[in-house]
Amino acid sequence: MRFNHLILLFCLFGTRLSAQINLNDSIVSAHIIQVDLGVGAPFGDMADRFGVHALVGGGYQYKTDENWLWGVNGAFIYGSVVRVDSILNNLRNDAGFILGLDGLQYDPILWESGVNFKAEVGKITNIWGINPNSGLAFTGGVGFLQHRIWIYIDEAAVPQLAPTYRKGYDRLSNGIMLNQYIGYYLFSNKYFVNFRGGIEIQEAFTQNRRSLNYDTGLPDDEMRFDMLVNLKLTWNLPIFEQPRSKFYTH
Numbered sequence: 001m002r003f004n005h006l007i008l009l010f011c012l013f014g015t016r017l018s019a020q021i022n023l024n025d026s027i028v029s030a031h032i033i034q035v036d037l038g039v040g041a042p043f044g045d046m047a048d049r050f051g052v053h054a055l056v057g058g059g060y061q062y063k064t065d066e067n068w069l070w071g072v073n074g075a076f077i078y079g080s081v082v083r084v085d086s087i088l089n090n091l092r093n094d095a096g097f098i099l100g101l102d103g104l105q106y107d108p109i110l111w112e113s114g115v116n117f118k119a120e121v122g123k124i125t126n127i128w129g130i131n132p133n134s135g136l137a138f139t140g141g142v143g144f145l146q147h148r149i150w151i152y153i154d155e156a157a158v159p160q161l162a163p164t165y166r167k168g169y170d171r172l173s174n175g176i177m178l179n180q181y182i183g184y185y186l187f188s189n190k191y192f193v194n195f196r197g198g199i200e201i202q203e204a205f206t207q208n209r210r211s212l213n214y215d216t217g218l219p220d221d222e223m224r225f226d227m228l229v230n231l232k233l234t235w236n237l238p239i240f241e242q243p244r245s246k247f248y249t250h
Contacts, residue, residue, distance in 0.1 A: 021240050023189055027132045030187075030238040032061040036075060038200070040230030046147070047227075049171065050112040051081025055230060063238075067124040067132075069139060072117065077228075079112035082149055087169050087215045091160055100157035108161065113150040116202065118143025118179045133187040137196070139180070145204035145226065146174035168214030173224060175206035187238065194236040202228045 021028055036057040042050050057075025064070075088108060091098050097105035122139025129135030148170040155162045161169075183198015204227070208220040 021189075021242065023133045023187055023240075024131045027065050027067055028240045029065040030063045030240045032063060032071070032239075033237040034059045034061060034071075034073065034196075035235045035237070036073070036232050037234075038075075038230045038232035040077075040200075040228050043227040043229065044203075045224040045226055049082070049084050049149075050079050050147070051083065053077050053079030053081075053112055053114075053228075055232075063124070063133075065241075067135075069120070069122045069124065069137065071121075072119050073141075074115065074117035077112065077114035077116065077147065082110040082112060084149070084171070085110055087149065087171070087213075088151075088161075090215050098153070098158055098161070100154070101159065102157050104157065106153055106158050108151050108153040108158075111150040111152065112147065114145070114147030116143060116145045116177060116204075118177065120179060120181070122181065124185050128184065131187070134185055136182070137185045137198070138182055141179040143177045143179060144174065145177040145202065145206060145228075146172070147206075147226070148172040165214070167210055168212060170210070171213070171220075172209045173206040173226075174209060175204050175224075175226075177202055177204040181232075183232070185236075187236070194238055196232075196234045196236060198232060200228075200230040200232050202230070204228075 038055045039052065040055060041052050055075040055077050057073065059071055059073030061069050061071030088098065093099055095105065097107055100106050118141040120139045120141030122137055124137040125135045127136040151161055151166050151169060153161050179200065179202050181198055181200045183196050185196045187194050206224045206226050211219060213220055
């Protein structure tokens with residue numbers, strides 16, 4: 001409830017402030033809270049491990065009165081396509097199941113689970129701009145990517161996949177990430193009609209952070225090249241600043 005009240009107050013304050021500013025007149029600086037939704041596909045080494053994924057995240061950007069963008073952004077990554085389901089073969093019986101302490105057979109569910117965050121800088125151009133604050137934008141940044149295989153099973157019945165032992169199978173990998181984004185920013189005098197949509201490309205240099213993979217009995221310390229291409233739609237919640245007064249002298 002407190003969070004909902006804060007969001008409501010933020011929106012009311014932003015609506016009142018925005019009503020005093022005409023975005024068609026000039027470029028206005030703003031503090032922007034962002035809520036992201038998207039879908040994407042992996043490439044490089046990551047494509048050998050996962051398939052199509054969804055992402056949800058958010059961030060903060062500051063837009064200057066020259067349409068420069070500075071900010072931070074992060075997202076959680078989820079996917080149901082795991083292509084390395086053989087990692088648990090050493091625990092499965094001939095029928096492909098894992099035998100539990102209760103004598104029942106279990107089939108674990110494998111999911112992709114990941115997270116990324118980054119700092120970025122960019123600019124809104126006047127290409128296709130419907131007003132001085134809108135247009136095609138380009139940003140770039142650097143950050144961090146982490147992903148692993150999430151194993152879901154009744155750990156009380158299958159203690160060989162309790163959290164401590166899952167680490168030997170989950171292929172936890174992370175590393176430095178580069179990020180590029182191209183998309184369209186739309187800012188309007190209607191407070192709730194402020195969006196961006198575009199394509200995000202990420203390249204990460206990651207490494208397995210587990211000392212040993214239990215299914216192979218071997219360490220895996222090779223450098224990986226993981227790449228993601230994401231389609232993102234973002235709701236921008238801006239608080240616009242008053243334009244600076246202009247003084248003219250003769």
